[in-house]
Amino acid sequence: MATIKDIAKKLGISISTVSKGLNGAGDISEEMRQMVLDTAVEMGYASKRIQKLGKRKVCILIENMEYENIDQFGYEIVVGFKLSAVRRHCEVSVIPTNLNMLTQEKYDTFMLKNGFCGAFLLGFALHDDYIRQLDKTNVATVLLDNYNPNRHVGYVGTDGYNGIDMAIKHLYDYGHKKIALLNGSKNSMVTNDRRLAFLQAMDRYSLKVDPNLIANGYYVADCAKDHVGTFLSNGATAIVCASDLIASGVINELKRLGVQVPKDVSVTGFDDLPIARHLSPTLTTIRQDRVALGKSAFIMLEELIGGVSISKLLLKPELIIRDSTGPCPE
Incomplete structure (x- = not known):
């Protein structure tokens, strides 16, 4: 050294x-x-203050993810990370990032300058500069729903393949065959994984995939209005959404078009945000334990700091059945 x-x-x-x-x-x-x-x-x-055990200082870098109140996706993840960190007497700084910050200073330089021995990155897309820099970093780093082969970088997430499979099976058991997927933004590993999971699950249950029933939006409710009409015109009786926010937009758009949920079309989400319980009808969704995700991220980060190279840690999802799904209309 x-x-x-x-x-x-x-x-x-x-x-x-x-x-x-x-x-x-x-x-x-x-x-x-x-x-x-x-x-x-x-x-x-590596400075002595970073090397010294018991004096660790880590950060959560956040881009394109809301986290400041309990209704937002990142909130419980940050809480879980902090809960684990405080038990290990580790100081955590939560740092929102922006394009200027990411382009002005290299990732490793930023970490060294601020005395951080590791970081948890939330909300970064595959094309982000910091993600590319991780190919050569020596800094212990944990990514949410992102993968990098560097031995100093780990990936924590929820098993989306298992989650999407549960949603498709649930709809299949209700007799649905014309199932649509409204996915998230293209520059995201989790979006790519959910598309592949959808295709695999449809094949597993011998359901025909219609290209007109697969679309990419964004992880916001407003994207629904651009795709729901197309799904309906192509005969969809169920819509699987890549997030609860997307699902909330789908339900609102279906209501606007005079389509009843779940009598005419069933809708599923992914995440189980608090909003899922307050929609009308309440949302059937795939639950991610976000507090556990945060705790797992810190555990992984601590091991990476200690020299243990962990590649991936995936949590099991859970199917939460509510009122937005029902039997396929005849």
Whole structure:
């Protein structure tokens, strides 16, 4: 492992200047500090405060995910992570990110500068710059619903294949054959997985897949109005949605079109957000235990920090049957 002396030698500067750069001293230029940090990352340097057990400091970086109140998807995940962290006397910083932050500073440099020994990334898409940088990172990192082959990076999530299979079987048992999928945004691993899970489940129950009954929207309710009409014109009697928010939009759009749920069309969601219990009709959905996801992410992160390379941790989903699904209309 590189030392301060090694960094100083490589840059041709004094050890004290390197120390100032690593510790945020105000009497060196920002340009010099950035050069010291970038070189430290390149050489695999880890400060003593990061190495010291019992003094760990980690962060949750969040992009494109709401998390500030209990009705939002990320809220319970953050709570679960913090619950596990506090038991291990670990300090957690929750940091919303934006494009400027992600482009101004490299991931490893940001982590070193702020004294973080690991991170949990929420809401990042496959094309995000930070996700690409993880190919070479030495920083312990956990992703939600994202995968990277780097041995320092782990993936935590809910088994979407099992979840979608349960939704399709539930609809199949009700006699539905013309089942549609309204998926999330394309630049997402979980979206890709749910599409493949849908195709596999349809095949498992010998149900014909109609390309006109598969569409990508976004993980918001408003996307429903762009696709529900097409599904109906192609004979859909059930719509599987990639999230509860999408499902809420589907139910509202069906009502607007004079279609009754579940008498005419059944609807399922995914997540079991609080909104699922308050929709009319209440929403049949696939439950993700989001508190457990957060706890699992911290457990995985701690193991990665300790040098144990864990690739993937998937939780079992649960089918929650409510009033939005029923027998296929004759």
